[in-house]
Amino acid sequence: xxxxxxxxxxxxxxxxxxxxxxxxxxxxxxxxxxxxxxxxxxxxxxxxxxxxxxxxxxxxxxxxxxxxxxxxxxxxxxxxxxxxxxxxxxxxxxxxxxxxxxxxxxxxxxxxxxxxxxxxxxxxxxxxxxxxxxxxxxxxxxxxxxxxxxxxxxx
Numbered sequence: 001x002x003x004x005x006x007x008x009x010x011x012x013x014x015x016x017x018x019x020x021x022x023x024x025x026x027x028x029x030x031x032x033x034x035x036x037x038x039x040x041x042x043x044x045x046x047x048x049x050x051x052x053x054x055x056x057x058x059x060x061x062x063x064x065x066x067x068x069x070x071x072x073x074x075x076x077x078x079x080x081x082x083x084x085x086x087x088x089x090x091x092x093x094x095x096x097x098x099x100x101x102x103x104x105x106x107x108x109x110x111x112x113x114x115x116x117x118x119x120x121x122x123x124x125x126x127x128x129x130x131x132x133x134x135x136x137x138x139x140x141x142x143x144x145x146x147x148x149x150x151x152x153x154x155x
Contacts, residue, residue, distance in 0.1 A: 025072060027052035027061035035065060 027033040033050040048066070052059035 022048075022065060023072070025050045025063065026075065027054075027059050029054070029059055033061055033063075 022035055025033045027050075029052070031053065033052050035048055036051045038044045038047045038049070047064065050061070050063045050065065052061040
């Protein structure tokens, strides 16, 4: 496969190399970038590089094989960050669900507190009424006793 490339400002020819033990890299649009060899004369003759199959028309991905693998490192770091984002989003969803359940529990507790407050008012009213009834009964008993004492003293 012959294609014209620009690497470092010089024009060179290349061919794809298959069956290599080199790691696979992915280009900017996430396709496997084939390893190619510079076939044109110059200081880079015979040097291997990764170049996108669409290169240079749309992608622009280019990396010498013997260069430090910054792209792979960056892709790995990006993958790690994407993984961390996914984990945080999942944690956020779980926390949102927990908040929703706690809000519902809070509403239920508020309803129960209001019901208990009403029951408390009723019990207090009944207790006050019972105390008043007890006082009236005692008053009636004492008044009858007092009436009896007065009647006995008149004789």
